[in-house]
Amino acid sequence: MKNFDAKEQTEKVVQFIRDYYKSAGVGGAILGISGGKDSGIVAGLMVEALGKENVIGVTMPCHSKEEDKTDAKLISDYYGFELINFDITGTFDTFKNELEGLGGFSEGDLKNSDINLKPRLRMATLYYLAALYSSLRGKTYLVAGTSNKCELYVGYFTKGGDSVHDISPIADFTVEEVIKIGEYLKVPEKVLYKQPNDGLSNQSDEDKLGVKYADVAAFMEDENAVDEKVAEKIRKLHANNLHKFNIPTYKKSA
């Protein structure tokens, strides 16, 4: 975070988004609004770049807390973009019912599958709505991604879920840098300083990972900046994560 200039970086990201939209000949952005800071800040950047009339936010509760929806509303009211609610609880439950045909499974067996099904259904929902509104409104909507650099480094995302999107504005910013941008954009404080959690497992993201994002950011700049035990944990998370990006592919020439 040496010499991080939030104003300069915000202006550059906004220009990057505008340039890409112009070159690709597309017009709208759609993104999931979880009620957390990352999606709030990406929404702010897309509104800044494209205008609020070209941004659609989507809340996709799935057996979720009402609070997340309230915070999503706070963000959409603040920026003035359209907010759609698409409840995926029914879709999730129907999927799970279908599973009963395969045998009786314990909650423990299903836990990991359940946790990752939700972001995958959310991705499918965003792309469904992106195509629908592109057709209805005669401009192409892109799905905006909300992953930050720390999450991407340690693999805190779901392959085939939130990792699937069409433009990635904050993927090169650490959590601390994302917050600086949020402060510059005046994202409502309640959202900006909320302890992030996935809304799925009732644990904070950092609890689940077992590392602090501040340590991940420090490690990425200098491996010796954190305790060796912490460094080892981050190295392991990062190594386990690499397969999500590089699909092993047979090549004839090999």
Added chain:
Amino acid sequence: MKNFDAKEQTEKVVQFIRDYYKSAGVGGAILGISGGKDSGIVAGLMVEALGKENVIGVTMPCHSKEEDKTDAKLISDYYGFELINFDITGTFDTFKNELEGLGGFSEGDLKNSDINLKPRLRMATLYYLAALYSSLRGKTYLVAGTSNKCELYVGYFTKGGDSVHDISPIADFTVEEVIKIGEYLKVPEKVLYKQPNDGLSNQSDEDKLGVKYADVAAFMEDENAVDEKVAEKIRKLHANNLHKFNIPTYKKSA
């Protein structure tokens, strides 16, 4: 397809799969069995590499023809691997019902969204089952991809759908080469020579694309090998397809 040696290539792919499984410390493979040649051949390769007891095939009908299920059974019987049926029709319909809350849409508005929802639900299903059976059986199942080189070149796949997988055995083979490998593996002829279609739109893949895969393969070797009009079409499909692989990402250093 100059000098394509199906026996040599098959042996090399099988070795590639075995090597990767060993290095990654994983044990099983799960894949969608559409009843078409690509999934049939990938199933054959995975069985050859890992043994039939480590391969699970999944049929995922969605308002589908019964014939596809019969052909999937033909393949699983031939190779002797386990075949699971997981009907996604209910999940698909529940999703569509939820949509009604957003307003009245015409079939035309929804058509493109519907076509791509199915492969995304199938991807979510495969990953759900992969995690479940990994937990149940104490070995990690990878999702095997079934895209071939021609489809990948012209973008005949769904981003966030069949493009999401963990290992890609036939991605560097043209359609013609895939068939040669299928012949070497003695994949049942009914499956091997079936006109491919996505089971979604009642059109053959080639009809939908407007180009023949043989022309795509010829073009990839030599752009002048096909009619200029055909070449132009292939170039356009390929260009439109590139964004699916390269997500535009803002970089601080830029």
